[in-house]
Amino acid sequence: MPELPEVETIVRGLRPQLVGHRLVRVIARRPDLRIPLPPKFAGRLRGRRVESLRRRAKYILAGLDDGAVLIAHLGMAGQWLARRCEDAGQPGAHDHVEFETDDGMLLTYRDPRRFGLMTLTRENELGVHPLLASLGLEPLGNEFNGPALSAALTGRRTPVKAALLDQRVVAGIGNIYACEALYRAGISPRRMAASVQGVRAERLAAAIRSVLAEAIEAGGSSLRDYVQSSGELGYFQHFFQVYGREGEPCPGCDCGAAIRRIVQSGRSTFFCGHRQR
DNA sequence: ACGAGAACCTGTTTGC
DNA sequence: TGCAAACAGGTTCTCG
Numbered sequence: 276m277p278e279l280p281e282v283e284t285i286v287r288g289l290r291p292q293l294v295g296h297r298l299v300r301v302i303a304r305r306p307d308l309r310i311p312l313p314p315k316f317a318g319r320l321r322g323r324r325v326e327s328l329r330r331r332a333k334y335i336l337a338g339l340d341d342g343a344v345l346i347a348h349l350g351m352a353g354q355w356l357a358r359r360c361e362d363a364g365q366p367g368a369h370d371h372v373e374f375e376t377d378d379g380m381l382l383t384y385r386d387p388r389r390f391g392l393m394t395l396t397r398e399n400e401l402g403v404h405p406l407l408a409s410l411g412l413e414p415l416g417n418e419f420n421g422p423a424l425s426a427a428l429t430g431r432r433t434p435v436k437a438a439l440l441d442q443r444v445v446a447g448i449g450n451i452y453a454c455e456a457l458y459r460a461g462i463s464p465r466r467m468a469a470s471v472q473g474v475r476a477e478r479l480a481a482a483i484r485s486v487l488a489e490a491i492e493a494g495g496s497s498l499r500d501y502v503q504s505s506g507e508l509g510y511f512q513h514f515f516q517v518y519g520r521e522g523e524p525c526p527g528c529d530c531g532a533a534i535r536r537i538v539q540s541g542r543s544t545f546f547c548g549h550r551q552r
Numbered sequence: 553a554c555g556a557g558a559a560c561c562t563g564t565t566t567g568c
Numbered sequence: 569t570g571c572a573a574a575c576a577g578g579t580t581c582t583c584g
Contacts, residue, residue: 277577309560309579333578351578352562369562388561390578433555442579449577499564499576518577541557543575 277349279333279414279447280490281501281509285355286330288504292357292380293325293337300375308371309350310392319343319395320374332410332446342398346406350390356383357504382504410446414483419445421477428468428476435471435479436464437540444468448483451496451518454545456482458517458527463551464537464544489514517545525550 277285301317313319320339327338337345349355360381366373372384372393384393396404411427412419427444428435438444439453448456457464459482462475471479495501495509498519502508512519516526521536525547532549 281577348578350561351576387563388576388578390560390562392579431554437555440578451577496577501577540555542578 277333277353277495277501278449278452279330280452280487280493280511281495282330282333282335282349282447283491284495284509285349285504286328286335289335289355289357289382290328292376292382292504293374294328295325296376296378296380297322297324298374299377300373302373303371304366304373305371305389308386308389308392309348310394312372312393313395316393316395320345331407331413332442333449334407336401338398344396344398344401345393346396346404347384347393348391348406350386350388350392352388352500353384353386353391354500354502355504356385356502356506357381358383387500409443411442411444412446414445414447414480414487419480419484421473421480424480424483425472425476428471431468433468434465434539435462435468436544438468439483440540440542445483447487450542451515452483452486452490454518455486455516457551458546459486461551463548464539464546466552517547520545 298320301320303312303317306312324340325337326340329336333348335347358381360375360379363381369387370383370385374382401407412423428438431438436453439448460479462479490496490511493509493511494503496512497508498512517534520534523534525532525534528550530549532547534545535548537544
């Protein structure tokens with residue numbers, strides 16, 4: 276489900292609920308997520324105070340007061356819900372992990388498909404952790420620009436759409452924002468990645484930045500599952516120009532072409548064959 | 553070594 | 569209406 280803007284929105288929503296607070300109760304109801312929960316998961320977290328909450332790519336990282344770091348990923352359908360304990364009621368069938376904080380909040384990790392994960396590492400081992408070590412540049416970071424993007428795409432003999440989904444190239448882009456960024460940049464999703472250089476790479480880097488930043492402003496995109504931790508819906512889906520719009524007229528110009536849907540690497544790609552070259 | 557496709561799992565939508 | 573197939577925002581493994 277969630278791509279960078281949705282994960283960022285969730286981190287921002289959870290931060291005031293978690294940072295500075297102690298975890299007084301941890302319930303690991305279902306350990307068989309994509310990667311099984313580590314041994315003694317709940318016991319290692321109980322009583323710890325959360326010192327920081329941040330995002331790297333689509334991962335949520337919570338720094339704890341004993342130097343441990345909780346790594347969490349939402350997979351395709353994961354959600355975080357933040358409610359007061361007394362408002363929570365019975366746990367749902369897919370509420371796999373819950374954290375109760377010292378001021379009475381219940382933070383619930385819900386994930387019907389169990390493609391998400393949660394694991395523990397140490398702050399000083401984050402950089403070499405297998406889940407994080409080979410991630411590419413953060414697209415909203417200072418070092419991300421046209422030259423950096425073209426360098427990352429150099430030598431890639433795959434369509435640029437597939438390259439954007441490769442987290443080693445740019446970290447955090449998923450299927451929706453890859454389609455939207457390529458549309459904004461006027462670049463065909465089928466163009467070979469290695470040929471996106473120079474001004475094309477500049478345009479694509481700018482498009483990635485702008486679409487992600489605008490989506491964060493909107494609180495992410497709510498399609499099927501996604502809600503903010505507060506339960507509010509994001510609304511960026513109303514600004515999609517191509518994603519999910521097969522057959523509709525291209526919105527960005529008067530070319531009159533219809534948005535097309537093709538399948539690349541097993542994923543739907545939406546684009547305008549006239550405007551994107 | 554790299555890239556395409558399958559697999560992982562459950563829920564919802566679509567088509568006959 | 570009912571059932572089966574297709575599809576879904578991600579990642580990782582296998583195979584060619």
